[in-house]
Amino acid sequence: MAKTNDAAVIAVGVTDNHKSAIRSKKIGFTNLSERIMKYIFTVCGITAVACVLMITIYMIISGAPAIGKIGIIDFLFGDTWYAKKEQFGILPLILTSFFGTFGAIVIGVPIGLLTAVFLSELAPKALRNFVKPAVELLAGIPSVIYGLLGANLVKPLMYSIEEIIYANDPGHQFTGGANLASAIVVLAIMILPTIINISENALNSVPNDYREASCGLGATKIQTIFKVVIPAAKSGIASGVVLGVGRAIGEAMAIILVAGNSANMPELFSSVKFLTTGVVAEFPYSSGLHREALFAVGLVLFVFIMIINLILNGILKKGGKKEKTAKRAGKA
Numbered sequence: 001m002a003k004t005n006d007a008a009v010i011a012v013g014v015t016d017n018h019k020s021a022i023r024s025k026k027i028g029f030t031n032l033s034e035r036i037m038k039y040i041f042t043v044c045g046i047t048a049v050a051c052v053l054m055i056t057i058y059m060i061i062s063g064a065p066a067i068g069k070i071g072i073i074d075f076l077f078g079d080t081w082y083a084k085k086e087q088f089g090i091l092p093l094i095l096t097s098f099f100g101t102f103g104a105i106v107i108g109v110p111i112g113l114l115t116a117v118f119l120s121e122l123a124p125k126a127l128r129n130f131v132k133p134a135v136e137l138l139a140g141i142p143s144v145i146y147g148l149l150g151a152n153l154v155k156p157l158m159y160s161i162e163e164i165i166y167a168n169d170p171g172h173q174f175t176g177g178a179n180l181a182s183a184i185v186v187l188a189i190m191i192l193p194t195i196i197n198i199s200e201n202a203l204n205s206v207p208n209d210y211r212e213a214s215c216g217l218g219a220t221k222i223q224t225i226f227k228v229v230i231p232a233a234k235s236g237i238a239s240g241v242v243l244g245v246g247r248a249i250g251e252a253m254a255i256i257l258v259a260g261n262s263a264n265m266p267e268l269f270s271s272v273k274f275l276t277t278g279v280v281a282e283f284p285y286s287s288g289l290h291r292e293a294l295f296a297v298g299l300v301l302f303v304f305i306m307i308i309n310l311i312l313n314g315i316l317k318k319g320g321k322k323e324k325t326a327k328r329a330g331k332a
Contacts, residue, residue, distance in 0.1 A: 063299030066292035104187035112195030139193035202236020
């Protein structure tokens, strides 16, 4: 019996040692995999930052010489872009990009937000399952397809409106629908999927307790949506607007087909040239100072986008701080 007990004890000890060895190996493997993944994440983060720095440095090196040759005042505030005479004033392009983006936001944000509210709060499940994939499909359509649709559908409509408005104005130069108004409509359609998807996700993330508390206090469904749900989701909605602005500012292929590509001061029914379309249209045949000027246009566009993103992100951060302060005050 004693020998049997001793053997059992020895067997148990061997088993425990074996299990401990296995655990040690697992812990060692886990620690190794953790270190490897940490290094991978670090490398990915450094790569992202390095890409931004390389793009920034390249744009400055490529664009700054032209600004120096032309003169920063003449370049930024000149109103004539004529490559043959080496006149490179980009004020019309800057203003066109600004007003075109602003117009697209004015049209696209209300439509996108209300569509997101419908999908999140009001749509029956069957209808939502039909509309949601359609919105997601819009996001996957190539830019050039939007441009072709705009050229064949939006331009004739805008030309009809232009003919009605300027019927008695002999001094107006008709554009055939290739004007700023057409560009704004196309851009507004293009930013809809971004705004709708992000805004819907933000609305869905609002706790149901907010809705139930509002309805319990006697508010209607619509009052709850506009007074409770949308304010609670405003940070996410603002993020969607930021991404929509980025999409509108950086678009070129669709706009070049509907804007007219003339460097005029922006008017709703005049042919115009955006910063992006100017580069795309003229770069293939440019050379010398002309090509350097196009790189300088790209540099201005890059700085323009960075400034807008910094401003909007600053607004979002301030809004987030106010929300946290309000929540803390409510808890207190």
